[in-house]
Amino acid sequence: MIYNWLSKKPLGIINSMLCKFQFRVSSPLQILRTIFLLPWLAAMVALPVNAAPLDPELVGQLNGDGNKAKTTAIKELTLLATPEAIQILNALADDRLMIAGDDGELLLRMEGEQAFDAVTGEAVTPVPEDMDQLYPNNRVRVVLNTSLSILKLFDPDREVRLEAAKQIEDTGGADAAFLPVMDKVLAQESDSEIKDVITLIKAMIGLKSTDPAIRLKAVQDLGESDNPDIKLKLTEMTDPANEADSGVRSAAVESLASLEQKLLIGETVTRVFTGVSLGSILLLAALGLAITYGVMGIINMAHGELLMIGAFATFVVHDFFRDHFAEYFDWYIVAAVPVAFFSAAIVGVIMERTVIRWLYGRALETLLTTWGISLILIQTIRVTFGTFNQEIANPAWLSGSVEVMSNVNLPWNRIIIIAFAILVLMLVWVLLNRTRLGLFVRAVTQNRAMAGCVGVPTARIDTVAFALGAAIAGLGGVALSQVSNVGPEMGQGYIVDCFMTVVLGGVGQLAGTVWAAMGIGIVTKLVEGGLGAVFAKIVVLAIIILVIQKKPQGLFALKGRTAD
């Protein structure tokens, strides 16, 4: 049988190998022969050996009879943790370990085209014609993989060691047999972060120990962990059925409490983060509305559709980059920002010039009219792009996440959206409070007639302010395109939330909208954890109605003396 041993088997193939054992029938006699022959072969090729030689019997066991012999051999080699042992185990994992010789007594480690004796590490020339691959079966593979990740703890690269340590921790420690290796690693490890992880792994292994003192130490050490998987292990240790020693049990209870506290902190951090993330999305969606409704008094029911236009502008830019600038594809989102801003602004200008300017001061009428406009916009998008949701690929730099704690992962796209929301907020604030245009907008808001009297072009300011609100909705659409579906109906889902945010915050200034968005976001996510998404919405609605009981003009209403 000739195997193309150069081709490295992907890991997925392991499962399919369960049913096809490739080991040759080996008898105790064969093993004996191997033992006798190997030193002889080593002597034949008398080259200087500068590494510590391996025990030929141990190596031979890799091709031993049954899983037990093989796994024991793997474990023993792991305990040695010498470079030679690592070489052999790597070869075994990569299917580069060959059986040769008349009775399969010779184990060869292939490095490219070159064959080396597995025990002595000496080159074997010529490469024997008749070789069989040594295929570890699934159960052996599992042990082998654990071994290899343990051996990575000896890697000179700190990152490799840290990653390996974390992986072992995540997969729930290792077999009790590996305890001595951990001691060895701990003795030579200088990095404190890795040391902490390895102490945890040691503790996980220690739980399986028969010595109550070791178990006690292990249980105490595990209290330092913030790994959710350990909770189950510690809970088991509090049960008299699993743990005989009462001292260990009480220590387990204490450790469990400390672990649960850490987990709770982690969960709360995650909730609050997702809440802030939801809040920043709400803020981006509602900020434009805070201008058109809060400042101008227009109920723009088409606001959701302006968000949609922003998202579709992103989609168009996305497709354009994919077709024409594939190499800069990751940066399409940056190009989409101005495109979305201006396309939504143009729609806003058209809406204001043709319809809304006739309806100032008739809030309920603007509600119906803009609803009509929203229907027209939806249908236009449907006719142009189709009824279905469009697929938008996230840029590579927006995917992935940051691990803050072992149970807290913060996705990058959410972090970027929070940053984007802050940026847009600052932009709007500067525009309204530090520019001449902003001054005019505020003047028209406070007293239209007087502003007109001192020469503010009120009609033009209305148009610009409405376009600005629409443009900010377009920016919100860019952010939404990264976290939700992009389709003709996407805007309708946001309109209620947007108005809730603005109504709760109170009209006329931005601070209220910010607080309301964050408040709604965080409360929604905190309630959602216990009661589910739908009840979270209902609870938030109930809270808003109660708040409006106390503060009918919203949380941060402008103080005035008008009585309708």
Add this chain to the structure above:
Amino acid sequence: MSTARTPFIVRFFSATGRTGWVALTLFALLTVVAVPVCHLMFSEGDALYISTFYVTLIGKIMCYAIVAVAMDLIWGYAGVLSLAQGLFFALGGYAFGMYLMRSIGLDGVYQSHLPDFMVFLDWKEYPWFWAFTDSFLYSIFLVIAAPGLLAFVFGFFVFRSRVKGVYFAIISQAMLYAFLLLFFMNNTGFGGNNGFTDFKRILGYDITSPEMRATLFALSSATLMFSLLLGRYLVSSKYGRILTAIRDAEMRVMFLGYNPLWYKLFVWTLAAIICGIAGALYVPQIGIINPSEMATANSIEIAIWAAIGGRGTLIGPAIGAFVVNLSKSWFTVAFPEFWLYFLGLLFVLVTLLLPQGLVGLYQQLRARSTR
């Protein structure tokens, strides 16, 4: 002084003028006598036969017209624009739908005494709010009580804090949205997004029989006429005048010593109940009730019926409901692509050019021709 001693029943019926009565009589003759007779007495192919499709369509639109009249009571006369009327409509529908589901009996797909969707969820018994719904009378009570109670509680809190105008519209829409989400959930106990369907019978009679259709049709028409009479009586009574005053200048009415809370709350709850009854009549004719009736778009559309017909005229919104829905069923067949454009333009143009609606336009034209 004499009006105070006039019996209620006389006041109730005399509120509607002579033209109104003539119109109502003609409408009654048409819908309670002519259509059922044409539907039942003639068969397919006859010139006078009215097909099931049209009976169902007109019956459905009459239910919508009832909702539009209720909308006019609160929007046209009390100045409260509610974007939640679809919720009360759907609640009434669900309340009666529960009775219809119970009367399917063992004829469901799974031959269980439970509705199919409960069998599907592996539920063994009815949830508590399904108690007694196998009784027809109780379900009629529920049709009135469920929307009425919700409207009363919501309205009490909202009107008490003097939330009005746009704020009210938005908060009512949020309530609608919350209920929409609630009814979409499978484990709420109302069939999730499939809702209730596959009804078999009412009080033992086959629900799809022509006789039942004609009965439901006549009932819808009677309810529409009754709600018009009731509305006319209300708005022409002293109560109605105060309501209109609150609409136009709430502060001044308060300064005169009235508490607007109860005036608004009464008409708001009444409108919700009328919507609930309309929903209960709608469900057996259409044969399905699901959460899409609570979609925010539907409730806003109700407002446009009222606006197109003419707010504050009672008959106008009913006409508006007919105009919009008939054109909808024509457009969605003839030009499905353009229906939303048409509806959208209707919203824009009516508010811009026809603030008084069709009735207002008619009055203007008549005033010009008599001058």
